[in-house]
Amino acid sequence: MKGWDGLVSSALLGTDRRPAHFEDLPDHIRERLGDGGLLDAAALATIYRRAGRKPLRDLEPLPAAPGEDRPLPRPVAIRRLAAMLGGFQTSALGEWLRAADAHGWGVPPEHLPALADYARHRAEYRPLVIAAAGRRARWLADLNPEWRFLHAAVADSNDSELWTHGNAIQRRTWLRTLRRQDPDAAREALAEVWPSESAATRADFLSLLTDGLSQQDEEFLEAALDDRAREVRRGAARLLARVPGSQYGVRMTERLHSHLTATQGVLAVDLPRRLTQSMERDGIDSQNPEGIGKRAWWFHQIVANAPLSAMELAWLELPVEGCAPEVLQSAWTEAAIRERSAEWARALLRAEASTGSRSPAELLRLLPPDEWARAVDVLRTTVDIAELVGGLPVPWPTSLATMILDQLGKVGTNRAWARLASIAARAVPPDVLDHPITREPTGEEDTWRRRLVETLTFRREIYQELT
Amino acid sequence: MWDVDQVVGLAPDAASARAGEGLARGEKWSGTGASERAVWGLCQGSGKQPYQTAVDLSGPAYKCSCPSRKFPCKHAVGLMLLSAKGQVGAGEEPDWVRAWVDQRAVRAERPERKPGEVADPIAAQQRANRRADRVSAGMAELAGWLDDQVRQGLGGFDQRAYSELSRLAARMVDAQAPGVAGAVRRAAGVVGRGHGWPGELLEELSLIHLIVSAHGRLADLPPALADTVQSRIGWTTETARVLAEGEKVEDDWLLLGRVIEPDERLTVRRAWLRGATTGRIALILSFAAAGRPLDPLPARPGEYVPAALSFYPGALPLRALLTQTAPRLPAPRPTGLTVHRALASYVESLAGDPWNERWPLVLEDVRPARHGDGWALVDAAGDGLEVLPGWDAWKLLAVSAGDPITVAGEWNRAGLRPMTCWHHDRPVIL
Numbered sequence: 044m045k046g047w048d049g050l051v052s053s054a055l056l057g058t059d060r061r062p063a064h065f066e067d068l069p070d071h072i073r074e075r076l077g078d079g080g081l082l083d084a085a086a087l088a089t090i091y092r093r094a095g096r097k098p099l100r101d102l103e104p105l106p107a108a109p110g111e112d113r114p115l116p117r118p119v120a121i122r123r124l125a126a127m128l129g130g131f132q133t134s135a136l137g138e139w140l141r142a143a144d145a146h147g148w149g150v151p152p153e154h155l156p157a158l159a160d161y162a163r164h165r166a167e168y169r170p171l172v173i174a175a176a177g178r179r180a181r182w183l184a185d186l187n188p189e190w191r192f193l194h195a196a197v198a199d200s201n202d203s204e205l206w207t208h209g210n211a212i213q214r215r216t217w218l219r220t221l222r223r224q225d226p227d228a229a230r231e232a233l234a235e236v237w238p239s240e241s242a243a244t245r246a247d248f249l250s251l252l253t254d255g256l257s258q259q260d261e262e263f264l265e266a267a268l269d270d271r272a273r274e275v276r277r278g279a280a281r282l283l284a285r286v287p288g289s290q291y292g293v294r295m296t297e298r299l300h301s302h303l304t305a306t307q308g309v310l311a312v313d314l315p316r317r318l319t320q321s322m323e324r325d326g327i328d329s330q331n332p333e334g335i336g337k338r339a340w341w342f343h344q345i346v347a348n349a350p351l352s353a354m355e356l357a358w359l360e361l362p363v364e365g366c367a368p369e370v371l372q373s374a375w376t377e378a379a380i381r382e383r384s385a386e387w388a389r390a391l392l393r394a395e396a397s398t399g400s401r402s403p404a405e406l407l408r409l410l411p412p413d414e415w416a417r418a419v420d421v422l423r424t425t426v427d428i429a430e431l432v433g434g435l436p437v438p439w440p441t442s443l444a445t446m447i448l449d450q451l452g453k454v455g456t457n458r459a460w461a462r463l464a465s466i467a468a469r470a471v472p473p474d475v476l477d478h479p480i481t482r483e484p485t486g487e488e489d490t491w492r493r494r495l496v497e498t499l500t501f502r503r504e505i506y507q508e509l510t
Numbered sequence: 511m512w513d514v515d516q517v518v519g520l521a522p523d524a525a526s527a528r529a530g531e532g533l534a535r536g537e538k539w540s541g542t543g544a545s546e547r548a549v550w551g552l553c554q555g556s557g558k559q560p561y562q563t564a565v566d567l568s569g570p571a572y573k574c575s576c577p578s579r580k581f582p583c584k585h586a587v588g589l590m591l592l593s594a595k596g597q598v599g600a601g602e603e604p605d606w607v608r609a610w611v612d613q614r615a616v617r618a619e620r621p622e623r624k625p626g627e628v629a630d631p632i633a634a635q636q637r638a639n640r641r642a643d644r645v646s647a648g649m650a651e652l653a654g655w656l657d658d659q660v661r662q663g664l665g666g667f668d669q670r671a672y673s674e675l676s677r678l679a680a681r682m683v684d685a686q687a688p689g690v691a692g693a694v695r696r697a698a699g700v701v702g703r704g705h706g707w708p709g710e711l712l713e714e715l716s717l718i719h720l721i722v723s724a725h726g727r728l729a730d731l732p733p734a735l736a737d738t739v740q741s742r743i744g745w746t747t748e749t750a751r752v753l754a755e756g757e758k759v760e761d762d763w764l765l766l767g768r769v770i771e772p773d774e775r776l777t778v779r780r781a782w783l784r785g786a787t788t789g790r791i792a793l794i795l796s797f798a799a800a801g802r803p804l805d806p807l808p809a810r811p812g813e814y815v816p817a818a819l820s821f822y823p824g825a826l827p828l829r830a831l832l833t834q835t836a837p838r839l840p841a842p843r844p845t846g847l848t849v850h851r852a853l854a855s856y857v858e859s860l861a862g863d864p865w866n867e868r869w870p871l872v873l874e875d876v877r878p879a880r881h882g883d884g885w886a887l888v889d890a891a892g893d894g895l896e897v898l899p900g901w902d903a904w905k906l907l908a909v910s911a912g913d914p915i916t917v918a919g920e921w922n923r924a925g926l927r928p929m930t931c932w933h934h935d936r937p938v939i940l
Contacts, residue, residue: 056663058660080660086717089712093860099886102880104879115936
């Protein structure tokens with residue numbers, strides 16, 4: 044405004060030294076000023092300036108996010124989502140998002156920032172939040188670098204720009220998507236850029252080939268066994284061990300036969316004396332972990348990585364000579380998990396075999412889910428039941444969930460059951476949330492039972508509100 | 511009656527809210543019921559006798575036979591949640607509830623005098639005269655000080671400013687002019703901040719000067735403007751007087767939104783209302799000691815409160831008290847203004863009260879745009895208004911997704927502080 048700066052400089056220096064001049068001020072102010080002094084003029088000018096404030100011009104509004112919004116669920120469901128984001132029963136958040144998505148509901152957009160922040164450090168929530176964000180995913184990712192992961196939503200495998208020019212997350216998503224649609228094309232795309240990628244990127248992208256792995260990948264993986272980087276070599280060996288009928292499998296079978304023979308009802312083991320170069324190339328680790336000797340460790344890895352087809356279930360019953368039976372049992376456990384063999388898992392569990400660094404639950408989950416309840420019922424005499432079912436994927440099959448809740452309904456208030464109760468609270472499937480235990484009265488001191496019932500009820504209400 | 515959010519807001523802490531949630535199930539309770547003025551029930555605890563819990567709806571006030579020292583206790587929270595879920599049916603008040611609520615009603619009535627009535631008119635007049643004298647002395651001192659500063663110059667101010675202005679603010683508190691004391695403290699905060707501070711300091715001091723000189727000719731001012739000057743100086747109008755004599759406006763009041771400002775000692779909440787038929791703007795102030803919950807809002811932002819408001823006197827009657835509230839109602843998305851017309855509405859408020867710094871705006875069809883490090887809202891004509899710097903805009907951005915939306919906010923010189931926006935017709939609290 045005209046004349047304002049003159050007022051400020053008079054005020055700064057003092058009117059004794061620099062008397063204020065009002066000639067520059069707008070007419071409207073001078074007319075009203077009369078014989079007023081500097082402060083009167085300043086007050087008039089201040090109001091004049093505040094009243095004369097103009098809108099900003101030349102701003103570029105953000106582009107609109109293209110696409111359609113889904114309908115929103117009922118207000119009571121939205122309030123429950125807000126409560127979870129506010130810290131109440133937050134662990135049921137994923138279930139809410141999945142159920143809402145399954146019923147075709149959208150998520151109120153005002154909750155997306157909190158959801159995105161929540162998923163930032165919890166990768167398992169990212170696909171859920173991306174689905175929830177819908178057309179806003181890419182839009183928000185462009186605005187806030189902390190939510191870049193939302194870009195994964197739009198890594199369209201048709202857009203090869205993303206592969207050649209995208210950021211690390213976009214490229215990873217592009218490759219993973221393509222691998223699902225066309226495994227050979229994905230491998231070829233990877234082979235093309237392979238020499239120019241960093242070791243960390245090579246190892247990361249290689250791990251994406253786990254999806255849709257087949258004999259077609261063998262040649263590429265064999266070459267990767269000679270990679271400069273150790274982590275890439277190890278990754279390639281792990282993958283080759285899963286390719287049925289590979290040369291890698293043939294080499295492991297040969298090693299197996301030269302160190303293990305079944306004769307006259309005995310399994311005779313002859314531990315390897317040294318680690319050959321070819322064994323190292325196939326990813327066999329020279330450094331033994333604590334609790335096992337070097338040679339036993341090498342042998343363990345040979346068995347663990349040999350195809351199960353080269354071995355017989357009957358061996359589980361045979362006495363072992365030449366090493367501790369646990370070395371073999373834990374190696375079979377590894378092999379059974381790698382090949383996802385229900386047959387071997389069943390046999391190993393029945394024989395109460397040592398599972399080494401693995402949990403028995405990892406074998407249990409290889410069985411068809413309808414066998415879990417019966418298997419748990421048998422195993423619970425020897426294995427801690429919470430550890431056993433804690434490793435199973437959720438939601439549990441109905442039979443297992445009902446069995447566990449029936450059991451919890453009978454055990455009184457003993458604190459020893461608290462852990463199982465807290466696992467079950469999250470793991471029982473939607474159709475068991477109405478179990479009779481939720482209608483039995485709980486006392487004030489009954490902490491774990493009260494929490495169990497609260498969580499089950501909360502989850503039941505999620506589904507009721509979203510249908 | 512309540513909704514779940516409001517009840518959770520009444521709980522003294524998160525643990526009580528959680529415990530209350532756990533108790534908000536029908537099987538925990540017996541003998542529950544609700545009348546027009548209370549809700550009650552028996553909750554089985556660990557002891558033999560169930561706890562007797564009752565909530566007086568007028569407060570709300572709480573009564574429970576449990577030993578908890580929290581207020582409300584988890585049983586009261588649980589009972590209110592149960593009632594919020596619609597699981598407490600109407601019933602006849604049992605004796606223990608009726609006795610307690612009756613007693614509270616009597617106690618509430620007793621100290622209440624007839625509106626505006628004063629216990630001892632002569633003593634009150636003497637007190638008012640003494641205060642008027644003190645304020646006049648304070649204003650005279652302030653006027654002299656301001657003139658001195660302007661003659662000697664603010665240039666050397668940054669070294670001595672803070673202590674000088676703090677001393678002066680304390681003097682104004684002594685002179686029973688807390689409004690002016692606050693203005694002086696605000697001026698102290700400007701000194702040395704950024705390189706435009708001399709201009710801003712001059713703005714603040716000139717507006718203080720305007721109060722002082724208006725006080726000097728209070729008798730000549732129109733009565734409404736004189737009230738405004740008095741309230742800027744720090745005279746408060748008693749609630750009873752506002753209720754008795756204040757201008758009454760009946761309307762469906764749309765709650766445009768609220769701004770909560772937590773401070774070390776005091777939490778202030780400004781709730782802005784707009785009359786559906788009168789178009790009047792009203793401000794309802796609430797205070798709570800730091801860390802204590804505020805009263806529940808009369809409605810959610812975006813809903814109507816059908817009510818009569820009593821306005822405080824002044825040339826720009828804004829502040830009001832709610833009387834005779836009916837249950838809140840859902841409201842349609844409000845109509846809004848362009849940026850240009852919204853700014854003009856603030857200018858009109860300045861014509862009434864030149865010290866007015868805050869004004870609620872409803873902007874229609876605005877889209878977010880980047881503006882420096884922050885954000886602005888741009889209307890269809892391309893006119894923009896800056897959003898308060900540092901305000902967390904992510905919710906607003908996510909709702910908009912780049913589409914034009916309606917936003918209600920509180921405007922001040924630094925920018926617009928959005929309070930509520932509408933996602934299609936659904937109000938979203940920001």
